[in-house]
Amino acid sequence: MKKLLxxxxxxxxxxxxxxxxxxxxxxxxxxxxxxxxxxxFAGGCYPYVHALxxxxxxxxxxxxxxxxxxxxxxxxxxxxxxxxxxxxxxTVTTSPTNSQPRAWNHAAVMPGGTVANNTRWAATKFxxxxxxxxxxxxxxxGNVGNNANPCVMIDNLITTxxxxxxxxxxxxxxxxxxxxxxx
Amino acid sequence: xxxTILLIAFAVVGLISCNNEGAAVNTVSxxxxxxxxxxxKAFKSLGDPQNRPTEEEKKRNTSxxxxxxxxxxxxxxxxxxxxxxxxxxxxxxxxxxxxxxxIVWATQIYMKKSxxxxxxxxxxx
Numbered sequence: 001m002k003k004l005l006x007x008x009x010x011x012x013x014x015x016x017x018x019x020x021x022x023x024x025x026x027x028x029x030x031x032x033x034x035x036x037x038x039x040x041f042a043g044g045c046y047p048y049v050h051a052l053x054x055x056x057x058x059x060x061x062x063x064x065x066x067x068x069x070x071x072x073x074x075x076x077x078x079x080x081x082x083x084x085x086x087x088x089x090x091t092v093t094t095s096p097t098n099s100q101p102r103a104w105n106h107a108a109v110m111p112g113g114t115v116a117n118n119t120r121w122a123a124t125k126f127x128x129x130x131x132x133x134x135x136x137x138x139x140x141x142g143n144v145g146n147n148a149n150p151c152v153m154i155d156n157l158i159t160t161x162x163x164x165x166x167x168x169x170x171x172x173x174x175x176x177x178x179x180x181x182x183x
Numbered sequence: 184x185x186x187t188i189l190l191i192a193f194a195v196v197g198l199i200s201c202n203n204e205g206a207a208v209n210t211v212s213x214x215x216x217x218x219x220x221x222x223x224k225a226f227k228s229l230g231d232p233q234n235r236p237t238e239e240e241k242k243r244n245t246s247x248x249x250x251x252x253x254x255x256x257x258x259x260x261x262x263x264x265x266x267x268x269x270x271x272x273x274x275x276x277x278x279x280x281x282x283x284x285x286i287v288w289a290t291q292i293y294m295k296k297s298x299x300x301x302x303x304x305x306x307x308x
Binding site: 021025027064065066067068072074082145146147148156157164166167168169170171172175177179181183 | 210211212215220222223224226227229230235236241244245246247248253281283284286287290293294297298
C-alpha cells in the first residue's frame with residue numbers, strides 16, 4: 001500500500017512539470033564558458049542531469065536572440081540537432097550510487113520521459129573570457145541558477161563591475177521557460 | 184571610344200550583379216519580421232539599468248521574473264501573437280490577460296518562426 005501511494009505520488013510529481021525551454025542570451029562583450037545542470041525540484045532532488053560532452057557550454061560575446069545566435073535547448077534530445085551548441089552526452093544521476101553517461105538520443109533522456117519530466121534547468125558555474133581568447137575576466141564569474149531550487153543553494157543574480165548574469169523563469173501552469181541572461 | 188564605354192557599362196553591370204549576390208545571402212536575423220525584432224528588443228531591455236532587478240526584487244525567494252519586468256515583455260509579445268492572425272478577442276480569451284501566458288505563447292511563436300526561417304534558408308542554399 002505504501003509503495004502504491006509512493007508510486008502515485010511520483011506520478012503526480014511527474015505530471016507537475018515539463019522540462020521547458022532553456023535560453024542563453026549573452027548581451028555582453030565577453031565569451032561565456034559555463035557548465036549546465038538540471039535536477040528534480042520536487043521529490044528528493046534526483047535525478048540530476050549535467051552536460052557531459054562537452055561539459056562546458058560556450059556562448060560567444062553578443063550571441064543572443066537579437067542576432068539569432070542565442071543558444072536554445074528545447075530539451076535534452078532536440079538540442080543536439082537544433083541548437084547552436086549541441087550537447088552530445090549528459091550525465092544522468094538517479095541516486096547517490098547510480099550515475100550514467102547518456103547520449104542525447106538515449107531513451108533515458110527523451111522528452112516526456114521520467115528524467116525530462118522530473119527535472120528542471122537549475123544552474124551554471126561560469127567564467128567569462130575576453131572574446132575569442134583563453135584569457136578569463138578574473139572578476140566576472142560565479143554560480144548562478146534558480147534560487148528556488150530546494151536541492152542547490154544558489155543565487156539567481158551575479159553582479160560584477162564587468163557585467164551581470166541573471167537566471168530567471170517565466171512560468172504558466174506546468175510550462176517553465178528558463179532564461180540565462182548576461183548583460 | 185564606343186568600345187570603352189561599352190566595356191565600362193559591362194563592368195558596371197557585372198559589379199552590380201555581384202553586389203546583389205551578396206544581398207541575396209539571407210540570414211535568420213535579416214528575415215525576421217518587425218514583430219520578432221521588437222520581441223528581441225524587449226528581452227534585451229531587461230538588462231537596461233532602469234529595468235534590472237530592484238533591491239526588493241533581489242530579496243525574493245523565487246527566480247520567477249517579477250510582474251514589473253514581465254510587463255516590459257508584454258507589448259512586444261502581444262504584437263507578435265497578433266501578427267500571426269490571432270485577434271485581440273482570441274488573445275484575451277485564451278490568456279485571460281495573464282502576462283506569463285502571453286509571453287510564453289509569444290516565445291513559442293517566436294521559436295517556430297525562427298525554425299521556419301532557418302529551414303527556408305537551408306532550402307534556398
